[in-house]
Amino acid sequence: MAIRRKICVVTGTRAEYGLLYGLIREIHEDPDLQLQLVVTGAHLSPEFGYTVNEIEADGFPISEKVEMLLSSDSPVGVGKSIGLGVIGFAEAFHRLSPDIVVLLGDRYETLAAAQAAMVNRIPIAHLHGGERTEGAMDEAIRHAITKMSHLHFVSTEAYRRRVIQLGEQPDKVYAFGAIGIDNIMNLLLLDREELEQSIPFKFGDVNFLVTYHPVTLDPSGPERAVGELLAALAEFPDARIIFTMPNADPGNRKITDMIRDFVRENGDRAIAVASLGKIRYLSAIKHCDLVIGNSSSGIIEVPVFKKPTINLGDRQKGREMGRTILNVPENRGDIVKAIQMALSDEFRKIVSEAESIYGYGNVAPRIKEVLKMVRLDGILYKPFYDLEWEH
Secondary structure, three states, X not given: XXXXXXXXXXXXXXXXXXXXXXXXXXXXXXXXXXXXXXXXHHHHOHHHOOOHHHHHHOXXXXXXXXXXXXXXXXXXXXXXXXXXXXXXXXXHHHHHOOOEEEEEOOOHHHHHHHHHHHHOOOOEEEXXXXXXXXXXOHHHHHHHHHHHOOEEEEOOHHHHHHHHHOOOOHHHEEEOXXXXXXXXXXXXXXXXXXXXXXXXXXXXXXXXXXXXXXXXXOXXXXXXXXXXXXXXXXXXXXXXXXXXXXXXXXXXXXXXXXXXXXXXXXXXXXXXEOOOHHHHHHHHHHHOOEEEEOOOHHXXXXXXXXXXXXXXXXXXXXXXXXXXXXXXXXXXXXXXXXXXXXXXXXXXXXXXXXXXXXXXXXXXXXXXXXXXXXXXXXXXXXXXXXXXXXX
């Protein structure tokens, strides 16, 4: 009997798990591969919806749970969480002895996993490298993980060029598109009535989906920006609003408190949900009129639904964006104007005709085949790929 290649996938947040879902399923269902699933971070926290339950409900066996998230959203607390994560992942990887560790994105949980895999001499496959988000510390984390990784699965050709610019070998960088779009193409989404009963929430004539995460490089904190956003939303009293809560970055608790206060004052038309999960979140995009906030999903997944996105502030600054995105400063007046524009017939026509710059799915099966077939002997030795300098 042939030895199955062990592919270890790490997930720490609801959003990241949603993106990885198709790849996890592909690995789990391949008889030549052994899935090792390591769950960490916000998945194990009741404060963020204890979303490990969603993973278990999907039927995936969990190999390890790495507790690392302290009950603190301060920079010191996050720094300590990273340290706990490195310790926990080092122990988990030692027990599991995977052939490849799969990491997605740019969060601090992912950085901890990358460090532990690197010193354990385990090849790392990294998804969504090469991107730019200049308003967040994610920018530095993402590029750091790229340098620790050995296989790269990026979402556009521009990002492929940037990973190569960082010195990675071109034949190890694959531009297959954005993996999250697979879910849009493959999952059976809820109709409006099913989603209303599931949340629960009653849709109106105009509906907004709002997600605002901390801008981690802003030392002033999120209060002013969130206050401006909520003041703008208050100017659309007929709109019904679904808030999804922020991630576990520093400053999340203040955002959560302000959103909950807004919902208490506008309970007849607004709801806040700790975690919608992948199916309800994508269904909410489908049935809302526009998405507002600073999440990457507004830039990557939302355009596939032919819906406009109002992208606030600098958190996603530098990321490739299509024609359906309206970039807006974090002040009330500009947000109000952007909402009015997004709801206009003129902009809706632009949105309906725009193409997704991140592809249209079928990404997970292609990544799985590379993970399955790539030669691993010698892969840890990475010669730096120098670009030819112009003289």
